[in-house]
Amino acid sequence: MANLAIDAVKDMTYDAIVIGSGISGGWAAKELTGHGLKTLVLERGKDVKHIKDYPTTTKNPWEFEHRGQLPLEVKNQNPIISKCYAFYEGTEQFFVKDAEHPYVQEKPFDWIRGYQVGGKSLLWARQTQRWSDFDFEGPARDGFAVDWPIRYADIAPWYSYVEKFAGISGNRDGIPQLPDGEFLPPHEMNCAETFFQKQVAQKYKDRQVIMGRAAHITKPQPIHLEQGRAQCQHRTICERGCPFGGYFSSNASTIPWAARTGNLTLRADSVVHSIIYDDEKGKATGVRVIDANTKEVMEFYAKIIFVNAAALNTNLILLNSTSKRFPNGLGNDNELMGKYVGFHNYRARVSAEYDGHLDSTTDGRRPNSPYIPRFRNVHKQETDFLRGYAAGFNANRKSITNQDGLGESLKNSLLNPSLGGWSVGSHMMGETIPKESNYVALDKSKKDPYDMPQLKVSIDYDENDEKMTKDYIEQMTEMFTNAGFKNIQAKDSKQAPGLDIHEMGGVRMGKDPKTSLLNKWNQLHECKNVFVTDGASMTSTSTQNPSLTYMAFTARAVDYAVKEMKKMNL
Numbered sequence: 001m002a003n004l005a006i007d008a009v010k011d012m013t014y015d016a017i018v019i020g021s022g023i024s025g026g027w028a029a030k031e032l033t034g035h036g037l038k039t040l041v042l043e044r045g046k047d048v049k050h051i052k053d054y055p056t057t058t059k060n061p062w063e064f065e066h067r068g069q070l071p072l073e074v075k076n077q078n079p080i081i082s083k084c085y086a087f088y089e090g091t092e093q094f095f096v097k098d099a100e101h102p103y104v105q106e107k108p109f110d111w112i113r114g115y116q117v118g119g120k121s122l123l124w125a126r127q128t129q130r131w132s133d134f135d136f137e138g139p140a141r142d143g144f145a146v147d148w149p150i151r152y153a154d155i156a157p158w159y160s161y162v163e164k165f166a167g168i169s170g171n172r173d174g175i176p177q178l179p180d181g182e183f184l185p186p187h188e189m190n191c192a193e194t195f196f197q198k199q200v201a202q203k204y205k206d207r208q209v210i211m212g213r214a215a216h217i218t219k220p221q222p223i224h225l226e227q228g229r230a231q232c233q234h235r236t237i238c239e240r241g242c243p244f245g246g247y248f249s250s251n252a253s254t255i256p257w258a259a260r261t262g263n264l265t266l267r268a269d270s271v272v273h274s275i276i277y278d279d280e281k282g283k284a285t286g287v288r289v290i291d292a293n294t295k296e297v298m299e300f301y302a303k304i305i306f307v308n309a310a311a312l313n314t315n316l317i318l319l320n321s322t323s324k325r326f327p328n329g330l331g332n333d334n335e336l337m338g339k340y341v342g343f344h345n346y347r348a349r350v351s352a353e354y355d356g357h358l359d360s361t362t363d364g365r366r367p368n369s370p371y372i373p374r375f376r377n378v379h380k381q382e383t384d385f386l387r388g389y390a391a392g393f394n395a396n397r398k399s400i401t402n403q404d405g406l407g408e409s410l411k412n413s414l415l416n417p418s419l420g421g422w423s424v425g426s427h428m429m430g431e432t433i434p435k436e437s438n439y440v441a442l443d444k445s446k447k448d449p450y451d452m453p454q455l456k457v458s459i460d461y462d463e464n465d466e467k468m469t470k471d472y473i474e475q476m477t478e479m480f481t482n483a484g485f486k487n488i489q490a491k492d493s494k495q496a497p498g499l500d501i502h503e504m505g506g507v508r509m510g511k512d513p514k515t516s517l518l519n520k521w522n523q524l525h526e527c528k529n530v531f532v533t534d535g536a537s538m539t540s541t542s543t544q545n546p547s548l549t550y551m552a553f554t555a556r557a558v559d560y561a562v563k564e565m566k567k568m569n570l
């Protein structure tokens, strides 16, 4: 009997466990298995195999029951996710429905989630900019949060490492606050966008309009072909899953790569309840899991654990991991876990019309658009708000379709729309300041379907965000006016935090265990064999999109963890 028990534990034991299989978990899996570690990836959602499980990826609009639209009933049942632009008939299978996984909104927060193998990597918009020292030095310079324990030089080689494998397209623009990377050829701007680029360059020394940097394979390199990925076909229906692997997702890239090593065990439908801490050994020994189908509770064991459940769920799992040593959550001696959550301020948009270049139009599709890097308060404080914002920009020729007529005449008018002028648009991407009052915590009075406490979210904008929103609207209006654009319209949607889908923090990195949870290697100060490398670990939020940074931190932390394990002969 004793032998049987030992064998059973052995069967449940791995070198490493990764919680979550999204962008950061996929990278942890790839790196850990690549170093020869037997790795168990636990994913709470269903399995999604590359190509096979993309049910809508080759569907034409007329093959959808509702022509791509969602029925009103679905929208009414899902008021939160219906706000996300990427939620439609072709993608609904990849979004967590509002009623499935409840959470408590102490303040309004639109939590957009994808629970499946691949996480939100299937759904994301693939914008991938490096962060710079203007970000990593930000908290120290401007006196908020805590100082980052690293600088750009620490992470730069890891950006290069992940970019080459993931495939990032872009130009080398030479902008200090937006470091250049290892780029595949960039997407092209159209003539109206180039016009605006030139206008801005002429009128502003400190502002640039550049092509967005995006995780699309514009020219496959041998490393991409080896992954079985091919050139992006510009279908612009990426969120349905790409059978070409044209954009980076865990499903197309890191997870199959990890599987090829023979060291990966991927267990879908496995909800991680908590991390097991052994008081005597003084370390984490494994995880408690609830099987999503049978509700059976089981345990898995490993020497090291990577927590990559996406920022807020990582907070939930760690807060729920209590023991005699850690009654308030794993590694949470200073009781700061769950606090100092940040996000991106995506509230405002400015749109206009441009009546130049009427002899030209665009041809085909482009899965990317131009980008205006942060220009406020970069080198020094110059406004009445801290930090700054980046902005997206695009210009499109308006097509005016005449839907009159029947049969052939209707078809002809749909196929040959007459062209109106250009419509141009911009949206803000503002940095927010992580604050103690913006927090998540466990609501122990409310349980989810797995008997886990629900997450209580209490996150809001502040005066800094209001001033920044106003400034974005003023500056973009001025830039559009200077470019000769007409009919300029600004809108502050006042949307709740969350819809930016860039929530970060709660388990922040820092130098001092008294004021941070993780050290410079993303390792819990107080429980050294647990690493957090998703958004939860971010000390501040930058204006740049975050996911490329999660990838780089993950690869760097695995490299460190493996070296430490070797040193300790584990």
Ligand SMILES: Cc1cc2nc3c(=O)[nH]c(=O)nc-3n(C[C@H](O)[C@H](O)[C@H](O)COP(=O)(O)OP(=O)(O)OC[C@H]3O[C@@H](n4cnc5c(N)ncnc54)[C@H](O)[C@@H]3O)c2cc1C
Pocket (backbone or CB within 6 Å): 019, 020, 021, 022, 023, 024, 025, 026, 042, 043, 044, 045, 084, 086, 112, 114, 115, 116, 117, 118, 119, 120, 121, 123, 124, 125, 126, 127, 128, 270, 271, 272, 273, 308, 309, 310, 311, 313, 314, 317, 501, 502, 534, 535, 545, 546, 547, 548, 550
């Ligand atoms: C529409 C959209 C557009 C976006 N655009 C961009 C963009 O342009 N650029 C950018 O940088 N980012 C973008 N993002 C955000 C980006 O998708 C996330 O930053 C990124 O996916 C985070 O990676 P992650 O590994 O932390 O989390 P995820 O990719 O969400 O993966 C987390 C995984 O953990 C699993 N999990 C959670 N809890 C548990 C548990 N208890 N047990 C087991 N498994 C668990 C989840 O099911 C999920 O599969 C966008 C997101 C969306 C939805």
